[in-house]
Amino acid sequence: MTHSYSVAVLPGDGIGPEVVGSALEVLDAAEQRFGFRTERSEFEAGAQHYLRTGELFDELAEKLRSQDAILFGSMGDPHVTPGILERGFILEMRQRFEQAANVRPVRLYPGVPSPITGLTPERCELVIVRENTEGAYVGRGSTVHAGTPNAVAMQESLNTRAGIERVVDFSFRLALGRRRKLTLCHKTNILVAAGQLWQEVVNDLARLYPEVEVDYVHVDAMCFHLPLTPERFDVVVTDNLFGDIITDLGAVIQGGLGVATSANLNLSGSAPSMFEAIHGSAPDIAGKGWANPSGAILSLALMLGHLGEGDAARAVEAATVQVLGELPALAGAEMGMSTSEVGARIAELVASGQA
Amino acid sequence: MTHSYSVAVLPGDGIGPEVVGSALEVLDAAEQRFGFRTERSEFEAGAQHYLRTGELFDELAEKLRSQDAILFGSMGDPHVTPGILERGFILEMRQRFEQAANVRPVRLYPGVPSPITGLTPERCELVIVRENTEGAYVGRGSTVHAGTPNAVAMQESLNTRAGIERVVDFSFRLALGRRRKLTLCHKTNILVAAGQLWQEVVNDLARLYPEVEVDYVHVDAMCFHLPLTPERFDVVVTDNLFGDIITDLGAVIQGGLGVATSANLNLSGSAPSMFEAIHGSAPDIAGKGWANPSGAILSLALMLGHLGEGDAARAVEAATVQVLGELPALAGAEMGMSTSEVGARIAELVASGQA
Numbered sequence: 241m242t243h244s245y246s247v248a249v250l251p252g253d254g255i256g257p258e259v260v261g262s263a264l265e266v267l268d269a270a271e272q273r274f275g276f277r278t279e280r281s282e283f284e285a286g287a288q289h290y291l292r293t294g295e296l297f298d299e300l301a302e303k304l305r306s307q308d309a310i311l312f313g314s315m316g317d318p319h320v321t322p323g324i325l326e327r328g329f330i331l332e333m334r335q336r337f338e339q340a341a342n343v344r345p346v347r348l349y350p351g352v353p354s355p356i357t358g359l360t361p362e363r364c365e366l367v368i369v370r371e372n373t374e375g376a377y378v379g380r381g382s383t384v385h386a387g388t389p390n391a392v393a394m395q396e397s398l399n400t401r402a403g404i405e406r407v408v409d410f411s412f413r414l415a416l417g418r419r420r421k422l423t424l425c426h427k428t429n430i431l432v433a434a435g436q437l438w439q440e441v442v443n444d445l446a447r448l449y450p451e452v453e454v455d456y457v458h459v460d461a462m463c464f465h466l467p468l469t470p471e472r473f474d475v476v477v478t479d480n481l482f483g484d485i486i487t488d489l490g491a492v493i494q495g496g497l498g499v500a501t502s503a504n505l506n507l508s509g510s511a512p513s514m515f516e517a518i519h520g521s522a523p524d525i526a527g528k529g530w531a532n533p534s535g536a537i538l539s540l541a542l543m544l545g546h547l548g549e550g551d552a553a554r555a556v557e558a559a560t561v562q563v564l565g566e567l568p569a570l571a572g573a574e575m576g577m578s579t580s581e582v583g584a585r586i587a588e589l590v591a592s593g594q595a
Numbered sequence: 596m597t598h599s600y601s602v603a604v605l606p607g608d609g610i611g612p613e614v615v616g617s618a619l620e621v622l623d624a625a626e627q628r629f630g631f632r633t634e635r636s637e638f639e640a641g642a643q644h645y646l647r648t649g650e651l652f653d654e655l656a657e658k659l660r661s662q663d664a665i666l667f668g669s670m671g672d673p674h675v676t677p678g679i680l681e682r683g684f685i686l687e688m689r690q691r692f693e694q695a696a697n698v699r700p701v702r703l704y705p706g707v708p709s710p711i712t713g714l715t716p717e718r719c720e721l722v723i724v725r726e727n728t729e730g731a732y733v734g735r736g737s738t739v740h741a742g743t744p745n746a747v748a749m750q751e752s753l754n755t756r757a758g759i760e761r762v763v764d765f766s767f768r769l770a771l772g773r774r775r776k777l778t779l780c781h782k783t784n785i786l787v788a789a790g791q792l793w794q795e796v797v798n799d800l801a802r803l804y805p806e807v808e809v810d811y812v813h814v815d816a817m818c819f820h821l822p823l824t825p826e827r828f829d830v831v832v833t834d835n836l837f838g839d840i841i842t843d844l845g846a847v848i849q850g851g852l853g854v855a856t857s858a859n860l861n862l863s864g865s866a867p868s869m870f871e872a873i874h875g876s877a878p879d880i881a882g883k884g885w886a887n888p889s890g891a892i893l894s895l896a897l898m899l900g901h902l903g904e905g906d907a908a909r910a911v912e913a914a915t916v917q918v919l920g921e922l923p924a925l926a927g928a929e930m931g932m933s934t935s936e937v938g939a940r941i942a943e944l945v946a947s948g949q950a
């Protein structure tokens with residue numbers, strides 16, 4: 241029996257189409273070798289599309305909902321007012337599709353230089369799980385006396401037991417299959433209401449996972465521990481806003497946005513999960529072949545793992561890691577190969593069974 | 596005429612008394628050489644004091660209010676429930692004494708190793724100004740259905756035009772005397788209400804400081820730019836919570852908590868400003884002579900500058916930087932000198948006019 245999966249492909253803006261193109265070439269190779277199939281539907285979305293049509297997530301939602309997974313390039317263009325795509329597309333998808341967990345592996349791959357002196361791959365192998373649907377990202381607030389010297393802006397962070405529970409439970413299960421350590425990252429000494437609820441959920445669920453060691457680190461202290469002692473962490477779970485911040489720090493440590501990747505997981509099966517590289521649309525280098533497709537290809541590996549094609553996922557990741565180690569630089573003219581050459585090389589390693 | 600200043604000294608817990616002791620020895624030397632005087636009053640405060648007496652900031656407030664400045668060691672002890680001292684003392688002082696600006700220089704001193712590969716002192720010379728009295732640090736929120744599966748916690752961030760304005764105006768003035776660049780760090784695309792108010796204040800005040808170039812960086816992107824391209828920044832202004840996070844990242848870059856220092860400035864003269872190293876009380880190494888007093892001594896330099904003793908401030912800073920460059924390690928048994936030897940050496944350089 242051949243498994244077949246429906247995959248929505250959203251190349252987006254800037255370098256998005258290039259890196260997604262490479263990812264699809266690698267997907268072809270994986271299908272051939274591992275004997276599964278994907279039915280791909282490509283959708284226009286992003287800044288260019290919005291400028292042409294005014295359409296954001298709303299118009300796409302129903303078409304995407306029936307898909308097994310979404311492979312996402314990148315979005316953004318200086319001509320679109322900041323906030324429009326973020327709130328109208330990215331957050332809208334995360335919230336409407338209940339992509340409750342934003343999962344970002346922080347791994348230093350062999351041969352990829354970290355800006356942190358002396359950091360080695362063995363010491364840097366963790367996953368950050370970010371709550372992806374609530375907290376400060378509800379984006380609600382109110383302003384009184386706007387435009388006057390007495391203006392006051394109140395910004396809200398809404399945290400529900402249900403929302404926290406699903407992402408913490410997922411994190412415990414993830415830790416069970418790894419080094420069995422879960423660290424909560426928050427600022428419970430200051431954000432008392434939200435912090436208490438987070439800590440309470442972690443404490444309650446810890447009883448169900450006695451094999452998992454539980455730890456806590458303040459978000460400010462995380463800025464120390466993550467770069468200097470990443471070996472301290474296995475799975476880190478945190479709220480939406482803190483997750484946004486510390487995952488970018490994680491990407492720095494592992495050698496930059498070019499190699500960082502993420503999954504936006506729907507944990508209940510009610511809607512598709514979404515997989516994307518972490519880098520932006522980089523309009524300045526679009527079309528030059530300077531973009532590193534590794535982030536996008538690693539997001540493909542996460543997608544394959546999620547769909548249940550574990551062998552294919554591992555092969556794609558291994559091939560990417562091998563090629564990353566061969567590149568003289570991680571992006572730009574100095575990368576030594578073009579975007580499509582990197583993709584082709586990874587596809588070749590996957591197809592030939594060398595990885 | 597001899598200037599005389601009243602200084603409240605709060606050594607606090609753990610290594611606080613040791614490092615403050617060294618700072619006072621350096622202050623003696625500075626007074627001798629530069630011909631000013633301080634009248635010092637020492638106050639017990641911190642975890643030990645709280646455990647003995649139950650007293651927090653409230654009991655000290657009126658005694659401290661009349662002082663010209665406060666020199667602060669560090670606070671904290673595992674026996675005190677997290678949150679008590681933070682909210683009952685530190686935040687209470689910042690808010691009641693209207694210490695509106697938390698100023699943290701991020702400088703890589705020559706001879707101090709940064710964990711960031713290839714970072715040089717010339718590229719790392721910036722100041723982060725953190726709003727210090729409001730935002731998420733109002734610590735207010737509410738929880739409904741606590742203890743049930745339907746629990747919801749709402750956490751508030753309160754931002755006033757007046758509170759933002761005073762710290763942004765201070766930052767513009769600071770930038771005028773430096774490289775004339777001000778960067779706002781926020782997350783305006785998500786935290787819309789608070790973000791709009793911050794951006795509005797920066798835009799409005801920018802008109803009064805046309806010589807200052809204004810820039811904006813999202814807090815997540817700051818995790819990239821701060822370690823990798825700190826030369827991009829001169830003065831960074833940000834809100835209370837983001838400031839808490841990115842100043843710790845700043846401390847990492849400049850070589851760690853041992854050399855990082857901060858001023859909590861009252862900008863109106865209504866109450867004293869407070870000066871402290873950034874490190875905690877480190878109870879595990881207290882009394883061993885392993886603590887580096889440089890952070891505390893650099894906070895003394897900030898205090899002297901604030902009191903108007905600019906020559907003394909510069910001499911104390913220069914002497915500290917010189918000795919920092921001589922230490923084989925920044926703390927611990929490998930520091931090569933004890934806490935008091937480091938202090939004595941810095942004091943000697945100040946007294947002898949060699950720095």
Ligand SMILES: CC(C)[C@H](C(=O)O)[C@@H](O)C(=O)O
Pocket residue numbers: 326327330331484785815
């Ligand atoms: C684009 C933006 C809305 C988004 C976020 O803030 O979550 C991004 O920074 C991320 O981390 O995926």
Ligand SMILES: CC(C)[C@H](C(=O)O)[C@@H](O)C(=O)O
Pocket residue numbers: 430460681682685686839
């Ligand atoms: C101790 C704590 C309340 C404090 C804060 O969160 O502001 C500390 O982290 C700091 O940065 O000064």
